[in-house]
Amino acid sequence: MHIEKHPVLGRQLHTPVTIYFNDQPYQAYTQQSVAAALMANEIKKLGVSRKLVQSRGLFCSRGRCCSCYMTIDGEDHVRSCMTEVEDGMRIYPNMDDPEVRREIDED
Numbered sequence: 001m002h003i004e005k006h007p008v009l010g011r012q013l014h015t016p017v018t019i020y021f022n023d024q025p026y027q028a029y030t031q032q033s034v035a036a037a038l039m040a041n042e043i044k045k046l047g048v049s050r051k052l053v054q055s056r057g058l059f060c061s062r063g064r065c066c067s068c069y070m071t072i073d074g075e076d077h078v079r080s081c082m083t084e085v086e087d088g089m090r091i092y093p094n095m096d097d098p099e100v101r102r103e104i105d106e107d
């Protein structure tokens, strides 16, 4: 459920955009965070924990706890609560550790 009008802040939803979660299209609005847009579309599982492989979702909603890591537009471990949606954004849950990109000097 999207909050369309707040009693104090006024109109909240702006331009509608389409985002893709696991390649499925969902409606969101500019100025929403990715996490808020997913919650409004009833998507609450944003990934799994590394050690216990349990579902992870929003916890702090302000960029402090890293519970909401997701892969957004090809970038691993992006805090979805601190990232604004963009039209056509591709979002995937973090289901395991990212690939480690490193260059090894071979002398």
Ligand code: FES
Residues within 6 Å of the ligand: 057, 058, 059, 060, 061, 062, 063, 064, 065, 066, 067, 068, 069, 079, 080, 081, 082
């Ligand atoms: S929910 Fe805590 S950093 Fe996003």
